[in-house]
Amino acid sequence: MSTPSLDPELLRAFVAVAEHLSFTRAAEQLNRTQAAVSLQVRRLEERLAVALFRRSTARVELTAAGDGFLIDAHRILALNEQAIARVSNQRVAGRIRIGVMEDYGTKVLPRLLADIARRFPLVQVEMEIGLTARLLKRLGSSFDAVIAMHMEGATKGDLICRERAVWAAAADHAVEELNPLPIALSNPDCLFRSWAVEALNKAGLPWRLAYVSPSLSAVEAIVEQGLAITVVKGSMLAPGLRSIHPGRHLPPLPGAEIRLHRSETSPASAILVINHLAHRLRSMALGS
Numbered sequence: 001m002s003t004p005s006l007d008p009e010l011l012r013a014f015v016a017v018a019e020h021l022s023f024t025r026a027a028e029q030l031n032r033t034q035a036a037v038s039l040q041v042r043r044l045e046e047r048l049a050v051a052l053f054r055r056s057t058a059r060v061e062l063t064a065a066g067d068g069f070l071i072d073a074h075r076i077l078a079l080n081e082q083a084i085a086r087v088s089n090q091r092v093a094g095r096i097r098i099g100v101m102e103d104y105g106t107k108v109l110p111r112l113l114a115d116i117a118r119r120f121p122l123v124q125v126e127m128e129i130g131l132t133a134r135l136l137k138r139l140g141s142s143f144d145a146v147i148a149m150h151m152e153g154a155t156k157g158d159l160i161c162r163e164r165a166v167w168a169a170a171a172d173h174a175v176e177e178l179n180p181l182p183i184a185l186s187n188p189d190c191l192f193r194s195w196a197v198e199a200l201n202k203a204g205l206p207w208r209l210a211y212v213s214p215s216l217s218a219v220e221a222i223v224e225q226g227l228a229i230t231v232v233k234g235s236m237l238a239p240g241l242r243s244i245h246p247g248r249h250l251p252p253l254p255g256a257e258i259r260l261h262r263s264e265t266s267p268a269s270a271i272l273v274i275n276h277l278a279h280r281l282r283s284m285a286l287g288s
Contacts, residue, residue: 157259161285164234173226182210184228
């Protein structure tokens with residue numbers, strides 16, 4: 001029995017549907033008809049002899065096989081792009097402008113930018129840290145790509161990973177037992193701030209805004225001293241802080257997603273580097 005070949009175009013259609021969980025939105029991203037995307041996914045399933053999606057009139061879901069295959073599809077497409085770049089002897093050059101949240105900009109991106117500098121030595125990368133809402137307003141005019149956080153279920157941008165929003169306090173202070181709860185948050189445009197305020201008010205818990213700063217590092221320093229509670233990404237919990245499970249003292253928070261948004265006007269060199277960046281971000285999220 002011969003091994004089925006994996007057409008990159010079929011893989012791109014599968015990845016688009018898997019990330020959006022919608023054939024309609026995948027078709028819009030790929031600039032194809034919904035019928036064409038559906039046919040490509042069906043052909044891929046026939047070649048693999050396995051169902052990758054569960055379809056109904058209400059929703060589209062990945063099967064267990066589809067969820068596992070998504071990891072391999074991303075890797076195959078990334079290797080395909082890298083191989084083409086090497087064979088065609090591309091000399092990628094130019095300026096790439098990236099907007100990113102502070103925690104990703106200080107804890108995640110530096111390692112990836114070092115990798116980009118080695119792989120694309122003629123590329124000049126400019127990075128700006130800020131809040132999701134403000135950065136996205138400047139996509140295209142100021143940035144070729146923006147790495148942003150959204151509430152779970154967002155549809156725009158390419159999904160990088162899913163995150164947990166968690167309450168965080170000093171490791172050696174029971175701050176959650178104070179009444180009212182002292183809370184440290186960022187500026188009003190911050191998603192974590194709006195989620196925290198809405199959750200606390202909905203739960204009817206007494207609280208006060210004890211500290212406000214646009215700097216995540218400054219907020220974490222205050223929290224580490226036992227002066228307040230804040231909200232952080234579960235994967236970014238700083239040393240000296242502990243997460244607090246929702247319960248009697250604190251309400252649950254929404255799920256979060258990290259998504260990469262691309263400018264439609266970026267040059268080809270920027271697109272190549274951004275594709276590599278997206279692949280490396282996903283690989284890091286998967287722990288590979």
